Amino acid sequence: MEQFRFPDDLVALQVSWLDTYTALAKTPAGAGTTALRQRLVILSCRLHSHPYWTTPGRSRGTWAELRHQARARGWAAAA
Template sequence: MRAPFRFPEDLITLQQAWQETYAALAQAPAGAGTTALRRRLISLSARLCTHPYWTEPAGWRAGGVELRHAAHTHTPAAGREAAA
């Protein structure tokens, strides 16, 4: 069994913001003017993929699924805000 991944708080927060934005885009009615949501999703995707955590040897392929799971089940620390 592999050791669990330990993700930095800011990376989990970014993934949560991505998942929330994706869900909002999926729920938006057709013709609802989703340009801002699509742009935010692209921006968050770029920030996720270029986060310094991924320069470590494990890399995105080893931790991508675990990050999405951690973001889904993570309870943020008190006083923290979602990624801007």
């Protein structure tokens, strides 16, 4: 399987997105989720517009691998 090397800042963005998504999922409806939703939108925009994706030969088809690496890094940092 091909190994993808993502820039540290891109992986960090994905870690932040995953953390925000998890926090939103754990927050009860009506408990003030606006700030989390706004943060999720901002992080999504930053992820999708990251310069990494503009380099020829790099495909957004590698999102699953990016999420995998972000989860691994996020869990390692939390331990």
